Amino acid sequence: MLVATGVASLAAPAAADNWTYMDNRSSPQTLVESYYAAISQQSYAQAYGYFAEGSAPKEFEAWVKGYADTGAVKVKFGETAPDPGAGQIYWALPVAISASKKDGTSETFTGCYKIHMTNPGMQTDPPYQPMGIVSATLRKSGASFESASPGPC
Helix, strand or coil, X not given: CCCCCEEEEECCCCCHHHCCCCCCCCXXXXXXXXXXXXXXXXXXXXXXXXXXXXXXXXXXXXXXXXXXXXXXXXXXXXXXXXXXXXXXXXXXXXXXXXXXXXXXXXXXXXXXXXXXXXXXXXXXXCCCCCCEEEEEEEEEECCCCCCCCCCCC
16 A cells, blocks of 8 residues: 655756756656656656646647746645556545746645556556556645645545
């Protein structure tokens, strides 16, 4: 059983001398952290790649425009556990997110990410399908990020 909680702060776009890279699909939490690290650095093609096959938004350019004024993102997680079955593993990952805008203001969102992974032991033919985001349901919260509770899922 995988249970984790935590807070990650993901920096805004970095200069060449201060550039960081994160790409980790080892757990639902690190997948979502990697997604928001890419968004924070305006690496939209990388972020788009974290969606599970067939789950990415249809209009890439429209999706990118939705993040046009997003700067740094902080995310914290509630508890999750794998829900395996028939060679597939799903997680419902509760989140609270603070999205800082480029004008210095921020908004808090709460909700749930649905994460999928085909059982790695059952993937025998390429291409390998890594853990990916199936969907997200996020709602704007009136609470501060510090007091916001992740979820519900």
